[in-house]
Amino acid sequence: MISGAEIVIRCLQEEKVDYVFGYPGGSVLHIYDALFKQEDVKHILVRHEQAAVHAADAYSRSSQKVGVALVTSGPGVTNTVTGIATAYMDSIPMVVLCGQVPTQYIGQDAFQECDTVGITRPCVKHNFLVKDVKDLALTIKKAFHIASTGRPGPVVVDIPKDITAQVCEFDYPKSVQMRSYNPVVKGHLGQIKKAVQILQEAKRPIIYTGGGVILSDAAEKLTTLARKLNFPVTNTLMGLGGYPATDKQFVGMLGMHGTFEANNAMHFADVILAIGARFDDRVIGNPEHFGEEKRRVIHIDIDPSSISKRVKVDVPIVGNVNDVLDEILKLMDGGFTADPEVADWWKQIDEWRGRNSLAYRQSEHIMPQYVVEKLYEVTGGDAFITSDVGQHQMFAAQYYKFDKPRRWINSGGLGTMGVGLPYGMGVLLANPGSQVACVTGEGSIQMCIQELSTCKQYELPIKIINLNNGMLGMVRQWQEMFYSKRYSQSYVTSLPDFVKLAESYGHVGMRIERPEDVEPALRKAFTEYKDRLVFMDFIIDPGANVFPMVAAGKGLTEMILAEDI
């Protein structure tokens, strides 16, 4: 017989969890005590619970494992909500273990009590309140099972303190069966045959892929398929790295800040092969405008509710992307001839490419795009890049060419500022020794800046690329373009001296103000200071904007290009 707290830790050991990100407090003291008495599960003490969840999230994004966070009741839980919602929107498998006040106090407005299950319900894949210590192991097993299967997502397990003190036999189930939860994995063969037939008839095809390709580890299969088809490929923000960005078939990211060629190819395609992507508003722009073109859509997704949600789909295929691509490849081996007119389509795409829509103006100041380009060169295109949310995120997505999956770590769905630094922590712990850069801005970085302390404690040598324009850049860009330059609250005054700030935490700080210093500074950071966290404060051109841009409510082809301004 062991205590509930020991059961929690044993479960984590059984799940081969090597890191838990957390913050202790009253309701989880028994669990922290059990944690103390063993060495298999290592704990990373963050400085704010939000960061614990972000780090666990990135740990998962950059590996194939389930991220785990552990927090106390009440404020510990409410602080995790942003992180849970972030993971939920991007379908990241994660288990969040929360302390709760003792069972008999629940509902009495006890100290540090909150309705955890109620507060998190709309932003979790599922959640549990454990009411009996005998249910604890099975509940945690279910949590890992639900988080990591089907369309992945965060699962919260709320554990009252008295449960962690009670004892019972420990028996960790090998597998778990739930009559109410049986996600479909294999695609319907008839539908897959239909899809292959349509691909053969396509004259202006496009392969449009999203985060689902990354999550199901199908990047390799996608590449094989795309090469066999010789069709153009575009990725969503979440899908970057799912197909090698340096490949000639890649037409770039699509959507609000997608390339001219990607957006046009998507809009004018006669056949769209959508794989693990969900036609969201940042991708297709105005749905009425998008619906004006006649086309056939094949949609592969593990979540039936993603299909025909925003765009009518002709051939829905519900299943795991990896398995479905397998089936498609098998069918194609039986003979596949693409339509010869695809060659004309490529000519059209090359013409669109000729617009060179990612060209940007030169300046005496540092251009943010240039910093990302140099970062790409210096890291050999092989770094893990985390980002926050705003202009810098788009610059990183547009100019860092991701050839591998799980290298681009950002909050695509929820768009959470502040994730970049804790994301870097999670990535480094999952991939020790890797190059990790956090491309951020002076607005976002301050939302979780306290984690510089965590990075010192665990010696996490993240390279922070702070694209500092003294402005909430994306807000400023919209205000410049759509609000007659009324810059309401989009400037950031009273900024700290980031160099001194970094140094005060025991890190290396650099301030880079001239374009010619960008590359040497980056080289220095990644060589001389390889093992140190380096806060690189790049003072950039404050007028730099992200282009191309599809304004809100506009059609995908109604792009504003840099030269239009």
Next chain:
Amino acid sequence: MRHIISILIENEAGALSRVAGLFSARGYNIESLTVAPTEDPSLSRMTILTWGSDEVLEQITKQLNKLVDVVKVVDLSEAAHVERELMLIKVRATGKDREEMKRMADIFRGRIIDVTESTYVIELTGASSKLDSFIAALDAGLILETVRTGVCGIGRGDRILKV
């Protein structure tokens, strides 16, 4: 279009709020909702009356199926089914109205299940439209209180919703 959605759901604490939360979060309508355990006490059967286009209904059923506690979902109104709703209505029953109320209850095949000197409680079962008609047939000034269960329904013949 009016739809009746039947759900088999794990009889767990919070299961109802997952369904209700889904409807409010995604902006779907709930006209009525009834829920009670089935012959298997580990399962609850929920019936939701909702309105929406075919696309919205497709999303509603898909989203419901996604809830981990939901075992099965069916749109009853897609095929032959029967539906019933129970209403208890308290009416003033004095003077000449007392006899009239009794007559009306008989016409609609309602039953008077509580009697005082001045009031009746009438129990009426049927399709929602029948209950509506009954209310419309009464003098509004005489209605003291109404309570309706909301629609519940079941498929005809071999259409069975079971685990």
